[in-house]
Amino acid sequence: RKEVEQDPGPFNVPEGATVAFNCTYSNSASQSFFWYRQDCRKEPKLLMSVYSSGNEDGRFTAQLNRASQYISLLIRDSKLSDSATYLCVVEWAGYALNFGKGTSLLVTP
């Protein structure tokens, strides 16, 4: 099983700050990439897919660098409700998703 590595954090940031998470993966053949969000004692939920050209969804921007096998997530204007664990997810073997252990974010007033 190929690995997905994330900084576990925690990242403590004030409301309104911009925060970035990074993730590296080892399977150069992976074709699909996602960011999931998991709240405490809840299930993982899809936040956004990550496309080669980079993509944005409101305050969230995801970037993919295939050459460096690196994925990033940028959150602008952080809200208290953004506090959660963010899971970097990389497809392997076509059907399976390999989940990183997550980066914990705490947004403070």
Place this chain on the structure above:
Amino acid sequence: DAGVIQSPRHEVTEMGQEVTLRCKPISGHNSLFWYRQTMMRGLELLIYFNNNVPIDDSGMPEDRFSAKMPNASFSTLKIQPSEPRDSAVYFCASADRAWNQPQHFGDGTRLSIL
């Protein structure tokens, strides 16, 4: 629309007992996945079904674990006999086509083996 439905939400039982976890995938999804999540190991894929057929069970930890999918709307994960190290949160997820698609998770079953 109903999401992935799992039951029970919580299960506490003594070691040696049989445990059965249940999952109803999203209607129309033909791929189903069972995961286990612990603090130490994160999310681990246990088994993957496509069109009700087990495709990859290499993540099933040992023979005490078994999974079935008798039809497109129901799957079970069974542990017999259970051990304290099986304590974890077990998630079921489904996807519309397996390849390169995001998966949608159920609420999970929080299992404690005493």
